[in-house]
Amino acid sequence: MSPESSVTKLPDYREQSPKVKERFERFHKRPVVLEVKNLGRVFESSNGPVTALEDVNFNIKRREFNCVIGPSGCGKSTLIRILAGLDYPTSGQVLLDGKPVLGPGADRGMVFQGYTLFPWLTVKRNVMFGPMNAGESETESERNARFWIDMVGLSKFENAYPYQLSGGMKQRTAIARALANQPRILLMDEPFGALDAQTRFQMQTSLLEIWRNVEVTILFITHDLEEAVFLSDRILVLDAHPGRVNEMIESPVPRPRNDEQCVHPEFLATKQHIEHLIHPPESRSDTPLRITRMTDPDDTVF
């Protein structure tokens, strides 16, 4: 293989096909669901204050699928915890439908990487947890739970306990549980991070299908570039130390998405651009490992 052909010239990630362009024009007319204004979070530590997030500003539109990506230590998790109301900002604010977020609530569902299903409840009871606590009747919430469980494809397991489920099935249950509350926004904190590659791809496809059919806005944290490009309308790239918004990228990859798109030029261009943002070429360490040859000189593997 010649060096020229191995590096094909990729298009600019900002070049959108007419169809995608037209879609984003409609997209920008949608109302804002979530607004993050001048958000900052400083942690007090024994070595003095540590700034996790600084002056973060962005909007999420209605029924947008947004991925947040960034190097480790960029405050992705802090950001999503503040959005969920599990942590608080030290400056700025979060507005949901124009109203400030002051604590956790059923209007912001969350799916965690560690599943966090209630082990003492069956799949069905887990999904019924939110609506029942909100005062919905048993019969009503059971009927709704069956609907959501069916949507994530777990009808056969509605009476199983979490310990009987695989990782993917647990995360499907967690998604159904969050959706059963019909939240304004679904926050997902690296939900597929613990799954094997094949299950992860199935989950991504299922999630896109659900998102297409259900009235829900998704903010999805990941550290997987392909996952971000494959799922998103827009990708929020954060910098680390302190966590700041680097760029809000509009994905040029057309919808509906499928696995063939993973080798399309616009997909690769977007991925490469994010790669450069997160790991700038100058920051990469290219020092080779100091390895002494310990095999026979003739004993070569290549």
Add this chain to the structure above:
Amino acid sequence: MSKKRHTRPWIEVGREISSSRAGILTAISFALPLAIWSLVSYTPFIWHPDIRLELPASRADSTSVYVTGDHVGKDFFAEFQDAIRAENEAIERGETKSSRRSNTRQIRQVASLAIRQGWLNADQERDTEAIFYIWQDLATGERVSTRPVLSEENLYLVQKNWTLLSAAGSEYSRESIPSTPLYKLVPQGRPANPDYLPEPLAVLKAGINAFTNEIDEGETSMAERTLHSVKIVFSGFLVSCIIGIPLGMLCGSISFFSRLIEPFVDFFRYMPAPTFSTILVAILLANDAPKIAMVVLGTLFQMILIIAKTTRLLDNSLLEAAQTLGASQKQLLFKVIGPGILPNLYNDLRILLGWAWTWLVIAELIGVKSGLTEFIETQGRWRNFDQVYPIIILIGLIGYFTDQFLAWLRRPLFPWLGEPIGPKSRAVISCVAYVPNWFKDAVDRRQPNPPRT
């Protein structure tokens, strides 16, 4: 062709042993101490530092009188035998003075032997006439003692004594008792362990007797004592649970209560509960109340701290997940923390119930002594240790089987843990499987159904 089965070694680091092997080891774990106990008890050369007397023994130069069944040291016993032989030699030489009175006492030397052989009734201990004929039968060989088998030395002495006794005729009369001194039988005995280590069979027999013996009116039967002790333990434990579980859960889940309650509880538990016994009696008077209060005092403070810790161990992400699902503070407590810590709480309570049993002994000693402890106390004072051990073992067995039973209940109570189900718990489960179902139905019935629109 025979298939070669792959067998695992018995001893392997970090690997669970098969359930059949585990069963064997459990059996051995009980059989081993029992075997050691039996070995020490029934093999004379292992220990047996004492002699258990089979004939009564008394000597002229000492006021202490030993009766059949008493324990004496081996050296002391040999010395004692020599002293008696010396006394007999003195009698032979005519150096000893005597009276009818002292000879009557000598005649009774064989009373305990005769009673043990069943030749006399227990109330004939002082029936000189009856005992007189026992001497005759022993001397003529009419009766032969088997427990103990009399030594040659003693048989010879019996015959010499009978010669003296029958001097005035072989029919008993007040005059039959001679005024010339009678010979003393040389003490006989078997090697034995000290009285504080009775034999397994003696303990078993005493244990069976303790529960089957007819009791006099006004006395407390062993079954009543056991029930009383169980009542004290469980009442105390129940009161502790009613106060301790909610407080522990509050401390473990809400920092406010943790800071408010735990420091004092932490301090209070270092004050030994028994030191409060007189105060408890003064407040609650003499019946069961101060005893129950003692068990409460002993378990409650530990319970609060242990349950607080267990509550803190609950995965915090479950609480966060519940909050993002809109759970209120109250719902977090009752719908997440409650069920979430239940399996661990259940284990804590099993351990704490064991603690409650240890407080029982002290509890039953305060105020008016009662229950099993009173029996242990009394019999122990009389050195009837063969009576004491069955009761100690009984308390152990009650505690152990309660705990095992509760352990077996874990599976049906907490099906969501997915714990493997052992063959021995199957029986227990089938007996009590309806309990959680009944409980669930009861909970379901209580769910409010809002009016249909």
